[in-house]
Amino acid sequence: MAAVGNGAAGGGVDTKASFRQIYDTLKEELLTDPAFEFTAESHQWIDRMIDYNVLGGKCNRGLSVVDSYKLLKGADVLGEEEMFLACTLGWCIEWLQAFFLVLDDIMDDSHTRRGQPCWFRLPEVGSIAVNDGIILRNHISRILRRHFKGKPYYADLLDLFNEVEFKTASGQLLDLITTHEGEKDLTKYNISVHRRIVQYKTAYYSFYLPVACALLLSGENLDNYGDVENILVEMGTYFQVQDDYLDCYGDPQFIGKIGTDIEDYKCSWLVVQALERADENQKCILFENYGKKDPACVAKVKNLYKELNLEVVFQDYENESYKKLIADIEAQPGIAVQNVLKSFLHKIYKRQK
Amino acid sequence: MAAVGNGAAGGGVDTKASFRQIYDTLKEELLTDPAFEFTAESHQWIDRMIDYNVLGGKCNRGLSVVDSYKLLKGADVLGEEEMFLACTLGWCIEWLQAFFLVLDDIMDDSHTRRGQPCWFRLPEVGSIAVNDGIILRNHISRILRRHFKGKPYYADLLDLFNEVEFKTASGQLLDLITTHEGEKDLTKYNISVHRRIVQYKTAYYSFYLPVACALLLSGENLDNYGDVENILVEMGTYFQVQDDYLDCYGDPQFIGKIGTDIEDYKCSWLVVQALERADENQKCILFENYGKKDPACVAKVKNLYKELNLEVVFQDYENESYKKLIADIEAQPGIAVQNVLKSFLHKIYKRQK
Numbered sequence: 001m002a003a004v005g006n007g008a009a010g011g012g013v014d015t016k017a018s019f020r021q022i023y024d025t026l027k028e029e030l031l032t033d034p035a036f037e038f039t040a041e042s043h044q045w046i047d048r049m050i051d052y053n054v055l056g057g058k059c060n061r062g063l064s065v066v067d068s069y070k071l072l073k074g075a076d077v078l079g080e081e082e083m084f085l086a087c088t089l090g091w092c093i094e095w096l097q098a099f100f101l102v103l104d105d106i107m108d109d110s111h112t113r114r115g116q117p118c119w120f121r122l123p124e125v126g127s128i129a130v131n132d133g134i135i136l137r138n139h140i141s142r143i144l145r146r147h148f149k150g151k152p153y154y155a156d157l158l159d160l161f162n163e164v165e166f167k168t169a170s171g172q173l174l175d176l177i178t179t180h181e182g183e184k185d186l187t188k189y190n191i192s193v194h195r196r197i198v199q200y201k202t203a204y205y206s207f208y209l210p211v212a213c214a215l216l217l218s219g220e221n222l223d224n225y226g227d228v229e230n231i232l233v234e235m236g237t238y239f240q241v242q243d244d245y246l247d248c249y250g251d252p253q254f255i256g257k258i259g260t261d262i263e264d265y266k267c268s269w270l271v272v273q274a275l276e277r278a279d280e281n282q283k284c285i286l287f288e289n290y291g292k293k294d295p296a297c298v299a300k301v302k303n304l305y306k307e308l309n310l311e312v313v314f315q316d317y318e319n320e321s322y323k324k325l326i327a328d329i330e331a332q333p334g335i336a337v338q339n340v341l342k343s344f345l346h347k348i349y350k351r352q353k
Numbered sequence: 354m355a356a357v358g359n360g361a362a363g364g365g366v367d368t369k370a371s372f373r374q375i376y377d378t379l380k381e382e383l384l385t386d387p388a389f390e391f392t393a394e395s396h397q398w399i400d401r402m403i404d405y406n407v408l409g410g411k412c413n414r415g416l417s418v419v420d421s422y423k424l425l426k427g428a429d430v431l432g433e434e435e436m437f438l439a440c441t442l443g444w445c446i447e448w449l450q451a452f453f454l455v456l457d458d459i460m461d462d463s464h465t466r467r468g469q470p471c472w473f474r475l476p477e478v479g480s481i482a483v484n485d486g487i488i489l490r491n492h493i494s495r496i497l498r499r500h501f502k503g504k505p506y507y508a509d510l511l512d513l514f515n516e517v518e519f520k521t522a523s524g525q526l527l528d529l530i531t532t533h534e535g536e537k538d539l540t541k542y543n544i545s546v547h548r549r550i551v552q553y554k555t556a557y558y559s560f561y562l563p564v565a566c567a568l569l570l571s572g573e574n575l576d577n578y579g580d581v582e583n584i585l586v587e588m589g590t591y592f593q594v595q596d597d598y599l600d601c602y603g604d605p606q607f608i609g610k611i612g613t614d615i616e617d618y619k620c621s622w623l624v625v626q627a628l629e630r631a632d633e634n635q636k637c638i639l640f641e642n643y644g645k646k647d648p649a650c651v652a653k654v655k656n657l658y659k660e661l662n663l664e665v666v667f668q669d670y671e672n673e674s675y676k677k678l679i680a681d682i683e684a685q686p687g688i689a690v691q692n693v694l695k696s697f698l699h700k701i702y703k704r705q706k
């Protein structure tokens with residue numbers, strides 16, 4: 001079987017090109033799926049819907065399946081078959097993300113996503129987007145069935161996607177009922193609630209899932225990788241804390257947007273830290289100004305963050321997290337697994353965007 | 354192991370009581386699922402959300418898993434373990450239905466369901482209902498994993514629910530884009546579109562799924578039951594044609610509601626038959642009056658149905674369907690399978706509600 005070469009590490013140019021090509025194959029298979037008799041109109045709808053929602057992102061999660069698998073194998077170059085399967089699992093994660101985002105945008109009443117109107121904002125789409133989200137989720141099952149049924153790890157793969165989806169939807173629920181508009185109640189925000197929302201809503205599918213896919217593809221039993229799961233979920237939490245920090249302190253030119261977590265009443269790591277450190281007076285300032293669009297209110301919150309030295313609190317958190325993560329990683333028995341985890345960590349440590 | 358007796362056929366009193374009891378067990382397991390760390394608030398939310406959406410229906414689909422399994426085994430009484438498993442699969446279908454209905458009501462902008470406001474209509478719920486729908490779907494995977502992982506047919510069970518969900522969501526898409534408000538276009542309606550919508554949106558999950566669950570539980574390979582699948586999908590189509598007929602001609606006292614398919618511009622079997630039989634003049638009447646709330650318009654459509662003798666067209670269809678279904682059923686090799694299929698058919702043949 002011909003080898004698909006890729007010299008560069010971390011989703012090099014060749015990997016990206018192969019990855020993109022496999023998207024076309026997967027989409028074509030979905031559009032000729034014998035489990036449904038497409039009409040011309042529904043064929044065209046699904047074709048456009050997939051392109052609109054699955055493409056347009058950076059594919060970090062998807063590509064990291066391929067990178068992780070290479071590190072686990074200790075190989076820079078993969079055979080055609082295993083390259084195809086690794087990319088396919090990567091695309092399943094991209095499809096999962098598309099499913100989450102289509103529905104999240106509806107629930108958050110958002111306007112734009114990846115530089116274009118949210119799918120449900122298109123006048124001809126509207127609430128049909130709810131069903132399109134479901135269809136995107138179903139595409140994952142169709143893809144897995146077509147390419148993995150019969151493999152010894154097929155049931156584990158279905159279980160993995162199911163369990164990660166369940167955790168994500170549960171984290172989403174927690175986020176929705178905690179940060180529910182209408183009854184703004186800062187007393188609900190604390191570090192334990194923040195950790196739970198972040199771990200379930202983001203960390204499992206963004207950090208654990210790509211590595212778990214690569215492990216299954218390598219023939220490993222996930223029951224033996226509980227530590228790896230915990231480390232990746234910790235890393236995902238650290239990543240989201242950075243995200244919360246950069247929303248306020250990052251350079252909009254780097255991040256590509258102007259943060260609005262304060263205006264949006266987000267359960268951000270910063271406000272949670274502020275609440276923990278504020279005296280009664282300072283708490284009043286937060287209660288009165290957090291979650292308001294008025295720039296004067298936002299300025300008062302930012303000022304309080306400064307008084308409470310949150311920038312330094314964050315640097316300390318970042319340094320501590322890094323030390324702890326490195327120690328945990330180096331306590332892992334296998335070198336290949338250590339490499340996978342370090343590769344993830346070094347992609348995000350001290351990032352500015 | 355103790356036997357759970359049930360003398361009566363067709364979901365007798367005892368079966369219904371056992372079935373209901375198992376619901377409590379399944380819900381309790383979901384609420385203590387270690388895959389998510391519930392807060393008090395999210396625990397309470399899910400508890401209420403499940404009761405609100407899964408209960409309140411007639412449980413025909415769920416109970417028919419138990420009935421079908423008994424007929425396949427040729428046993429009137431099941432052991433405790435197999436009774437539990439059959440009821441559990443039945444509840445998975447009820448959960449699937451709840452998932453579809455929660456989201457369908459959002460997309461149809463409906464007001465009531467099973468005699469109470471639609472879940473998303475509750476002021477504290479709103480668009481969170483989208484995520485709740487997803488969670489209901491995820492509960493099925495959690496239930497199957499807890500009670501069926503390790504069984505030889507576990508992967509087939511996951512595949513079955515996935516494939517039926519995919520067909521249903523695809524049928525729903527077809528329905529949504531065909532009968533889309535805004536661009537009312539009766540020329541899109543014809544018997545082939547009607548058949549596709551009905552088969553995919555309703556027949557697979559309502560008729561095929563319960564029997565397929567019972568077959569898997571009996572250790573059968575579904576690949577050997579393609580004919581059974583086709584017969585059940587045909588039966589589901591016949592059932593929906595009855596539903597469309599009764600919407601216009603049924604006794605509201607029996608059906609429990611006043612039909613509004615004409616006002617709602619539904620792709621009903623009746624309008625499809627009318628379009629096929631109408632001359633140019635009659636077509637004009639349909640184009641001008643179908644899908645309007647005005648009682649005078651509705652009366653004109655009903656009058657046209659009378660002119661076209663649709664009541665007789667329906668009786669003929671019903672008789673032909675029955676004859677064809679009985680012939681197909683009696684061509685099946687196994688008597689037990691024939692009994693399952695006949696039991697379904699006799700529950701619905703010439704029904705008045």
Ligand SMILES: [Mg+2]
Binds near residue numbers: 104105108
């Ligand atoms: Mg959002």
Ligand SMILES: [Mg+2]
Binds near residue numbers: 104107108
């Ligand atoms: Mg959101």
Ligand SMILES: [Mg+2]
Binds near residue numbers: 243244247
């Ligand atoms: Mg952010």
Ligand SMILES: [Mg+2]
Binds near residue numbers: 457
């Ligand atoms: Mg509806």
Ligand SMILES: [Mg+2]
Binds near residue numbers: 460
């Ligand atoms: Mg509908």
Ligand SMILES: [Mg+2]
Binds near residue numbers: 600
């Ligand atoms: Mg109806």
